[in-house]
Amino acid sequence: MDIAQLALEEAALKTVADSINDRLKEVKKAMQEQLVDNGISKVTATLPDGTKVATISRSDAKPAAVVVDEDAFLEWVRTIARDEITTRLVTEVRPAYRTNILAQMTAAGVARIIDTDTGELHDVPGVEVKPTRSLTHSVRPSAGAKEAIAEAWRNGQLAHLDLLQIEAGDAA
Numbered sequence: 001m002d003i004a005q006l007a008l009e010e011a012a013l014k015t016v017a018d019s020i021n022d023r024l025k026e027v028k029k030a031m032q033e034q035l036v037d038n039g040i041s042k043v044t045a046t047l048p049d050g051t052k053v054a055t056i057s058r059s060d061a062k063p064a065a066v067v068v069d070e071d072a073f074l075e076w077v078r079t080i081a082r083d084e085i086t087t088r089l090v091t092e093v094r095p096a097y098r099t100n101i102l103a104q105m106t107a108a109g110v111a112r113i114i115d116t117d118t119g120e121l122h123d124v125p126g127v128e129v130k131p132t133r134s135l136t137h138s139v140r141p142s143a144g145a146k147e148a149i150a151e152a153w154r155n156g157q158l159a160h161l162d163l164l165q166i167e168a169g170d171a172a
Contacts, residue, residue: 023162031056032137045139047152053145057138061131065105067098072126080115080122105129 001009034040035058045054067073077093078085084097101124104113111127114120152158 020163028137032058032135035137036135047148048157049152051148051152052142053148054139054141057140059136059138061135063106063109063129064132065102065111065127065129066132067102067126068128069126073124074126076122076125102127 035043035056040058042055042057044052045056046052074085074091074093077097081097084094086092086094101113105111105124105127106129109129111124111129113122113124115122149158153163
């Protein structure tokens with residue numbers, strides 16, 4: 001294959017891939033909205049002949065404790081665990097302690113910890129337990145899905161879907 005043909009093939013594949021990725025983003029957004037709006041956690045993708053080709057599962061955002069006010073958090077740690085403060089050019093909570101208590105709050109689902117030495121319950125200022133990632137979903141292809149979808153595409157069984165429409169002006 002000569003360089004001119006390789007260049008054309010790469011340009012054509014890039015254009016097709018960009019068009020597919022743009023459409024995939026649109027469909028993924030619409031799917032996420034449908035899953036959330038209808039309270040659906042899982043849906044099966046099947047070909048017109050009934051062949052299962054994938055399972056789509058919603059992933060809900062999991063809440064985690066996050067420091068939202070460094071100064072308030074630092075002052076609180078200073079009052080209950082002074083040994084966990086490191087002073088350099090910057091005063092900060094020791095990373096291991098921070099990780100440990102944030103994990104405790106994440107597990108509890110609230111910005112509160114129990115002092116294991118005193119049994120005292122502490123509300124932790126400067127920390128919130130909130131979702132740390134956006135809602136999303138995953139697509140897990142079934143065994144043989146690649147071949148089944150390719151065959152369905154070749155046979156025109158997917159013609160009703162907007163899988164690939166490249167129009168003039170789409171390519172950048």
